[in-house]
Amino acid sequence: MSGYYEPTDRSYTKVYKEHTPDILKAFADFDATVFAAEGREIPLKFRELIALAVSITTQCSYCIDAHSKNAVKAGATEAELAESAWVATAIRAGGGYAHGRLAFKLSGLHEH
Structure with missing residues (x-):
């Protein structure tokens, strides 16, 4: 890691x-x-998959280690781990997209 x-x-x-x-x-x-x-309310498997996606998003090696194992213990499949990783990837990409718009706004080139 x-x-x-x-x-x-x-x-x-x-x-x-x-x-x-x-x-x-x-x-x-x-x-x-x-x-x-x-x-x-949210089943443990789903909470662990959420935690895994957040861990991948924040790039915390310790959390990825714990929550990937805990998700499997709670019944998650490898396909579900993969989808969680893609969710994290989409969120990080979306953050870049949205913050790009913020850069345009803050650059002063587009005064309203």
Whole structure:
């Protein structure tokens, strides 16, 4: 994977545990609630596929690792992973398209 990703990077969680254990616990509780297997309106498989698409969009190697595996555990197929990746690709491309329009607006060449 790209970036600085190494499986041992998780060991640095100890810094959060040492300095901000209350925030770490709140985040872990929040994350566990969002990805609870039951009790949510959107089925877990779909939430994990959404998380995977967002992870690809933000290019977070750690999140891609976790959510691709979690999506499969929740019943996602390889075809669903592929479609999630294409959704992320379309959103990133759309962002470039929309921000291009913003560049035209902000350039001062098109005063209204």
